[in-house]
Amino acid sequence: MAAKRKLGRPPPAAAPAAPKAKAKANEDDGEGLFSSRSFADLGLHPTLCAHLQDKMGFQGPTRIQAQAIPVAMSGQHLLVKAATGTGKTLAYLAPIVHLLQMREPRVERTHGTFALVIVPTRELCLQVYGITQQLVHRFHWLVPGYVMGGESRSKEKARLRKGISILIATPGRLLDHLQHTSSFVYSNLRWIVFDEADSILELGFGKAVEDILGLLGSRTDASDENKSKTDPMQRQNLLLSATLNEKVNRLANISLKNPVMIGLDEQKKPSERSRALGKKHTSLLSDDEEDIPDKHNNIVEPAVDDFKLPAQLVQRYVKVSCGSRLAVLLTILKSQFERQVSQKVVVFMSTCDAVDFHHTVLSQLEWSRGLALDTDKKQKFLGCKVFRLHGNMDQEDRKKSYLGFSSEKSAILVCTDVAARGLDIPKVRCIIQYDSPGEASEYVHRVGRTARIGEKGEALLFLQPVELDYLKDLELHGVSLTEYPFQKVLDGFPVNGEKPLKRKPISLDMHPWILSVQRTLENYVASEATTNKLARDAFCSWLRAYTAHRGELKKIFMVKKLHLGHVARSFGLKEQPSLVGRSHQVQLKKRKKEQKREGQGPTKRRKFPTKK
């Protein structure tokens, strides 16, 4: 997978060529994670190389870094597609820091922002900011900073007024500052980086990104008079993504000019790629948008993207009937933590309400050891710490959860897809997708939270028997899963305090262990009023999310194939679903009435897909 130069432009005078890197380009065509070159070989400043090695513990560049860093230093626009956890962040930050630290006259705060890194989520914003802080450690005159939703605008304004050389931002808040913070100086802006470009667009930031590019005068499809008037320097845009789709292609089309492409399918000639996609779009809004003819670029991948996943990642699925889903989840988690006390597991759910409910169950459910019914002594079903993360939590709680889970040696994180994008949490051993992801690209992002930078990792996808066709959808993208031996796990658990010697094969739903866990669960949900309410809310939101699957996936995840009584069971509810639904409606009406009385408008109804 060599760096491919398209219509190469001469590098700008200030940017050093990277002769050594060029000479050794072929060494990075192999399959290994790391390159045989050193950071110094790539042309990075000795102080930065020493810092990377001695302080950050990076002995040498990964293959993707060895390919991307010299190109980024040459001043060309760059499009990188590489598997999750292969070191894309350093691939763009190292060259930026390298070029900024050698800039003459020296960068000062009053010069404002030189590099802008746009990321999809707040957690990723903090993460990239943290790495930037480490990278500029030896170059004190370079000031990193961040702006993101949920933070105080006025504090951010004050920081922008002082000057931030490398700014990490989420799209909405960045747009806000571009429009309303007059003291934000970006006339020296040299780099715009889109990290996790696919996620930025999937989260619906397409319009914000278009506006940002417009305001910065960095749209390659803008007429010449609308192009940047503020920036006499050459602008260089970099776009990085673990998956490619039509929207990323469009973003590339409007933001990159004659980019060097790394990690794209090079067997396909541009003309074939164009045909694979049909018409060429340049709007990020929707597939139906009117097309603007593109004069500059021709960056496209096939419509069906073949995903690259870490080779060492073990991917499996477990087939579970709807009613036993939660009992099975609890059993698998218990078995994982009994096998290995110290480990970290991330469990993905489809909605914020589902996260809240399951977080409560996983952290609070108690049982009598061995599920012996006559024992009074109760203890936690799962002994480890459980954290939660979703987009409806307030910013402080989100930060606490993210940092808490990151620093624990042994814990579970229950989350929505807000945690799927780019988060680099150390030592995550297993990813459980309790609710299926939507698009296959989402699958890739979720499982990408484990098996990072060559480490071991497992991924487990929950599927109901009627949903097994989802496996075929994944196979279309080159992702294949094997079945998880759940029966074996089950046989290892005692019932009534004893492990039976030999059991006749018995269906999962009728298995005494599963029945006992289910009973414990239902009793708990029935006896705790708050948990009961959480269960009802989660049930309703889960159903709505299930109906919101798009396109082809609607044929696999068909709500009419669901038995609502079984869905209720999977939330530990004994009630008939219609009752649950009705009581939820009654509550909603009550809440609306109360709000009317207090003179507020009704709370905004959540659009689907649900907030992540």
Ligand SMILES: Nc1ncnc2c1ncn2[C@@H]1O[C@H](COP(=O)(O)OP(=O)(O)OP(=O)(O)O)[C@@H](O)[C@H]1O
């Ligand atoms: N050269 C290197 N040597 C060792 N570790 C590295 C190197 N570069 C990056 N890492 C580490 O690898 C991990 C993954 O890096 P990073 O988060 O940049 O990956 P990514 O490709 O952006 O993943 P994703 O697509 O999921 O965002 C991080 O913990 C980072 O510190």
